[in-house]
Amino acid sequence: MKIVVCVKQVPDSAAKMMVEDGRITWGDAPLVINPWDEFAVEAALLQQESLGGDVIALSIGGESAKEALKHALAMGCGEAILVSDPALASSDSQGIAQVLAAAIRKIGDVNLTFFGKQAIDGDMGVTAAQTARSLGWPILSLVSVIQSLDPGAGKIRVGRATEEGRQVVDSRLPAVVSVGKDFAEPRYPSFMGIRKASRATIPTWSLGDLGVSAPASLVKWPEVNNPPSRQVVTELITGDTPQEIAEKLADKILAEKVL
Amino acid sequence: MSNQVWVYIDQFKGKAHPGSWEALGAGSSLAQKQGGGVTALVFGAGSPAVAEQAFQYGAGEVFYSDDASLADYRAEAYTALLAKLVRQGAPQVLLFPTTTRGRELAAMSAIDLETGVMPDVTALEVVEGRVLALRPVYAGKLFAKTACSADPQIITTRTRAFPSPQPDPGRSGTATRVEPALAEDAIATQVIEYTESGGGVSVSDAAVIVSGGRGVSNNPALTPPAGLDEKQAEIWRAQQGFKLVGDLAQVLGGAVGASRAAVDAGYIPYEHQVGQTGKVVSPDLYIACGISGAIQHQAGMRTSKVIVAINKDPEAPIFKMARFGVVGDLFAILPALTQALHTKLGK
Numbered sequence: 001m002k003i004v005v006c007v008k009q010v011p012d013s014a015a016k017m018m019v020e021d022g023r024i025t026w027g028d029a030p031l032v033i034n035p036w037d038e039f040a041v042e043a044a045l046l047q048q049e050s051l052g053g054d055v056i057a058l059s060i061g062g063e064s065a066k067e068a069l070k071h072a073l074a075m076g077c078g079e080a081i082l083v084s085d086p087a088l089a090s091s092d093s094q095g096i097a098q099v100l101a102a103a104i105r106k107i108g109d110v111n112l113t114f115f116g117k118q119a120i121d122g123d124m125g126v127t128a129a130q131t132a133r134s135l136g137w138p139i140l141s142l143v144s145v146i147q148s149l150d151p152g153a154g155k156i157r158v159g160r161a162t163e164e165g166r167q168v169v170d171s172r173l174p175a176v177v178s179v180g181k182d183f184a185e186p187r188y189p190s191f192m193g194i195r196k197a198s199r200a201t202i203p204t205w206s207l208g209d210l211g212v213s214a215p216a217s218l219v220k221w222p223e224v225n226n227p228p229s230r231q232v233v234t235e236l237i238t239g240d241t242p243q244e245i246a247e248k249l250a251d252k253i254l255a256e257k258v259l
Numbered sequence: 260m261s262n263q264v265w266v267y268i269d270q271f272k273g274k275a276h277p278g279s280w281e282a283l284g285a286g287s288s289l290a291q292k293q294g295g296g297v298t299a300l301v302f303g304a305g306s307p308a309v310a311e312q313a314f315q316y317g318a319g320e321v322f323y324s325d326d327a328s329l330a331d332y333r334a335e336a337y338t339a340l341l342a343k344l345v346r347q348g349a350p351q352v353l354l355f356p357t358t359t360r361g362r363e364l365a366a367m368s369a370i371d372l373e374t375g376v377m378p379d380v381t382a383l384e385v386v387e388g389r390v391l392a393l394r395p396v397y398a399g400k401l402f403a404k405t406a407c408s409a410d411p412q413i414i415t416t417r418t419r420a421f422p423s424p425q426p427d428p429g430r431s432g433t434a435t436r437v438e439p440a441l442a443e444d445a446i447a448t449q450v451i452e453y454t455e456s457g458g459g460v461s462v463s464d465a466a467v468i469v470s471g472g473r474g475v476s477n478n479p480a481l482t483p484p485a486g487l488d489e490k491q492a493e494i495w496r497a498q499q500g501f502k503l504v505g506d507l508a509q510v511l512g513g514a515v516g517a518s519r520a521a522v523d524a525g526y527i528p529y530e531h532q533v534g535q536t537g538k539v540v541s542p543d544l545y546i547a548c549g550i551s552g553a554i555q556h557q558a559g560m561r562t563s564k565v566i567v568a569i570n571k572d573p574e575a576p577i578f579k580m581a582r583f584g585v586v587g588d589l590f591a592i593l594p595a596l597t598q599a600l601h602t603k604l605g606k
Contacts, residue, residue, distance in 0.1 A: 013535050013554075014553075014554055014555065015397075018401075019401060024401065035536055092375055093366075093369075093375075093376065094369055094370060094375055097370065120397065120398060120536070121396065121397055123379065123395070123396050123397070123398060124376075124378055125366075125378060125379070126362065126366035126369075129334065129363045129366040130366045130367065130370050130376075132367070133338070133370040133371065134370055137447075138334070138447040138448050139335075139363065140448070141334075141359065141363055142359060157451070161530070162332075163358055163359060163461065163463075164271050164455055164456065165453060165455040165456040166453070167450055167452070167453050167454075168452035168453075169450055170448065170449045170451055171449075172448075175447070181529050181532075182528075182530075218374060218375035218407050219376070219377060219405060219406070219408075220406055220407075220408070221403040221404065221405055222391075222404055222405075222406055224396070224401055224402070224403045224404070225401065225402050225404075226402075227399060227400065227401065227561070228402075232579075232580060232581065232582055233582075234578055234579070234581050234582065234583070234584050235582065235583050235584070236583075236584045236585070236586065237583055237584065237585050238585075242592045243598075243599075245585055245587065245592055245595070246595030246598070247595075247599050249567070249583060249585060249596055249599075250596060250599035250600045250603055251603075252583050253544065253565070253567065253583070253600070254600075254603060256544075256565045258466075258467075258543035258544045258564055259467070259543075259600075
């Protein structure tokens with residue numbers, strides 16, 4: 001069985017994001033593997049542990065994205081591949097999906113591709129579905145459990161969350177699966193894993209290597225701004241007893257006319 | 260001329276997701292600027308009834324399909340039909356509500372229609388005939404104005420960001436039934452089983468959210484039952500705390516939220532988590548109990564209309580964003596607040 005897990009390098013979730021002179025900055029906050037993608041790596045490794053096979057971590061980005069791939073290697077992925085090309089600098093999600101699809105085709109004979117729910121930078125939440133569509137594979141999104149997986153018969157059964165409840169879905173393989181946080185807690189990289197990852201050589205593929213031209217970038221961000229600052233004057237509610245405080249607070253809340 | 264704005268109505272078993280009508284309202288506003296109407300699309304079991312409703316909420320034309328192959332939502336089958344209809348009608352704008360299904364269909368349609376998608380937008384404007392969509396990014400730490408240079412410009416509207424139109428029972432029309440685009444054997448997935456979640460209001464849709472953090476486990480007055488180890492005792496304490504949170508939520512008809520710390524500590528299931536790695540919410544009223552307000556939590560609730568914070572630590576960052584704050588013991592204040600609101604709301 002061959003599994004690909006797609007990961008992205010993003011600014012740490014604790015980073016203070018700012019716009020300075022039209023550019024997005026995050027001060028000295030570190031770049032990390034997208035937290036959602038750690039769940040995807042965990043899901044991929046669990047399948048490998050029960051059925052055998054290879055797990056390959058795949059990312060698109062600059063040289064620094066190798067750090068996200070190294071995290072995936074340290075967690076236990078056997079291989080990592082970086083797709084890097086100056087022509088991808090301003091790609092939109094459709095372009096990224098098409099390039100990921102080309103890389104997955106080049107890897108070849110892939111049964112399953114895992115994604116996290118979304119990346120915490122662009123918050124698009126569309127790359128798994130768009131990559132599936134570009135590959136012509138089914139998408140199983142927000143999967144919380146894989147009930148059965150049979151790469152030989154080309155079948156998978158998953159449980160997934162929807163707005164109204166939970167579904168059990170059967171699908172043919174190959175397929176794309178995106179996982180939620182309820183799949184399984186991601187493991188910490190082991191000491192041995194970190195050592196192995198630090199020594200790993202990560203091949204870099206260009207668009208030329210994939211045999212594709214730079215995709216058109218149709219969606220742009222002509223303007224990025226800091227959020228409108230919240231002009232709040234905090235009113236502290238005090239009183240001698242909890243009941244007195246509660247009475248005052250209840251009146252204040254009702255006066256806001258939001259109930 | 261056919262309508263230039265189309266809206267996908269996300270529905271489940273004959274009940275439209277409320278975000279669908281918000282998307283339809285946003286679509287009507289865009290269409291009015293060009294002097295046109297809105298076309299709505301409804302697929303799945305129960306879609307004829309929802310199609311009727313779509314006219315009341317402002318659609319001028321409705322296409323629906325309740326074919327057996329579309330009874331359950333399946334991404335491939337729905338995308339194929341959607342893309343086929345959109346190719347025929349060639350609208351400039353295609354809107355979806357940001358539900359799990361809506362976001363997925365929007366994403367896949369953009370590939371089929373060779374255009375772009377702008378998900379989870381909170382405001383729309385038209386500049387020189389093109390849509391400029393406002394999107395919170397980095398969990399709302401920044402706002403990006405986004406544009407797509409191809410048609411249709413595909414957009415998903417964030418739930419509760421756009422007003423829902425008033426339905427007009429006097430409005431009606433004749434919906435057009437359409438045939439599916441894929442034969443059953445061309446669809447790779449099958450829905451085997453479905454379980455409805457056990458009641459309660461979801462944080463994503465709630466107008467009121469009462470949230471608990473690590474602080475809800477710290478009630479010194481409680482003695483856990485004998486035989487629990489330290490961790491079990493902590494969780495037991497937290498569950499007693501979340502009962503108080505839940506009581507207030509119930510009186511207000513709201514949902515129970517939680518901080519990441521509370522979810523990671525095992526106090527409450529993940530579906531309640533508000534924040535950067537949970538749900539991003541914008542209720543009318545957000546009451547944070549025992550939540551210090553880490554930047555990741557703030558990112559998930561900063562667009563709430565009125566924020567109330569109850570915390571024993573006067574230095575907690577949550578107070579900086581709160582309209583009303585109480586520095587004190589939440590285990591005493593919460594039950595009193597529940598009682599006071601219960602009385603004042605006459606419930």
